[in-house]
Amino acid sequence: MNIALIGYGKMGKEVEQVAKGRGLTVSKVFDLHNNSGGVGLTGESLKKVDVCIEFSTPGVVIDNIAAVAGCGKNIVVGTTGWYDKLDQVKKIVKEHKIGFLYAPNFSLGINIFAQVVSHAAHLMDRYTQYDAAVMEHHHRGKVDSPSGTALTIASSILQGMKRKTEILSETSHGPIKSHQLHVASSRFGSVTGTHAVVFDSEADSIELVHTAKNRSGFALGAVVAAEWLKGKRGFYTMRDVITL
Ligand SMILES: NC(=O)c1ccc[n+]([C@@H]2O[C@H](COP(=O)([O-])OP(=O)(O)OC[C@H]3O[C@@H](n4cnc5c(N)ncnc54)[C@H](OP(=O)(O)O)[C@@H]3O)[C@@H](O)[C@H]2O)c1
Known part of the structure; x- marks a missing residue:
């Protein structure tokens, strides 16, 4: 399975380690330098990607979600601080028929x-x-x-x-x-x-x-969520992943 990391700060790097440890391929990494305003997220750059994992900043997350949805790709979002725009995001997800999963805490x-x-x-x-x-x-x-x-x-x-x-x-x-x-x-x-x-x-x-002992629990949860979201459509949270 191929993933793209959107945001390569503390969490992005932790996710990379966990993903590799579980045998996933990190085929693309986006940060502010190659993705200002979401411009790096294109059909071409995401061609091989199954699921994107997004840990960036509240100011850019909506642009990133819209750009990924525009490419018809699934996305797991860990960035916090944008939940006043949940309705807008639900609309984007429905319109582009993608799989979307978010959690304020992925542990x-x-x-x-x-x-x-x-x-x-x-x-x-x-x-x-x-x-x-x-x-x-x-x-x-x-x-x-x-x-x-x-x-x-x-x-x-x-x-x-x-x-x-x-x-x-x-x-x-x-x-x-x-x-x-x-x-x-x-x-x-x-x-x-x-x-x-x-x-x-x-x-x-x-x-x-x-x-919590460290950040690896968040990263593991995000990677497990991405594995779960592969090939799915619709709007989900971690509650859908952790279920009996
Ligand atoms: N849901 C959870 O379980 C959970 C757990 C921990 C943290 N978080 C949240 O995750 C977010 C990130 O946390 P962090 O500790 O990793 O923060 P961080 O170390 O500050 O990293 C933020 C990253 O976002 C990048 N970025 C900025 N603009 C971007 C753009 N347009 N496209 C792609 N990347 C962009 C930055 O790139 P540059 O380095 O180039 O500036 C940086 O790599 C925060 O909102 C935090 O609250 C959530």
Whole structure:
């Protein structure tokens, strides 16, 4: 299988290593120098490519998606920060009948974790003895807080536990109401990301914890997603890949 890397920064390079390790061929690499405004992505340059993997910047990702779709090629998108344009992208995907897959977090582990949490939340719904909370910590330089992943996990708890109807991600400065789901974030040092979900009752406590060790988990997830997307058409997320 042939892939093209669009964006050759920290993630692009990590994806290259993982892809080669899984026997894939990286036949093209695009960065700002050969692809300003998406001009490098043409029918000719993508001729041999089965799936493109995109980890670039929010300012250029939509141009890249449009250019790849114009060539009728499938694309996996890891770049974040463009989700206000999801409808526009869905339209592009439909119009050009390509396969498209995106995820704010490609880590296989975190996607499996999210499904475990979602299942646990459904189980907990009828046992009102149990309260729930989400906690996450990341290195002090992380730009967003709470993390997008923590909010996604919190939303899936809300879907499962009908008595939780509101995410509280700010400091409460008082008691937390029973319908609120607290998402607590801390930022310090150079720690790798940790997401934890706790279901707590007076009798006991169940903790589910995911700890990232490095970036290779994201890269592996993106490559697995590209393998899965080969030959498919339609709009997908990692939930479609990690399924029973
Ligand atoms: N979904 C996930 O699981 C996940 C995980 C980690 C990171 N991310 C996201 O992935 C993105 C990239 O992260 P990173 O750490 O790899 O960033 P990075 O090291 O800054 O790399 C960004 C790359 O984009 C390239 N680029 C800029 N304009 C381009 C264009 N028109 N066409 C092709 N490439 C272009 C840059 O090229 P030059 O070097 O030539 O400037 C650079 O190689 C970010 O949005 C980050 O939030 C997502």
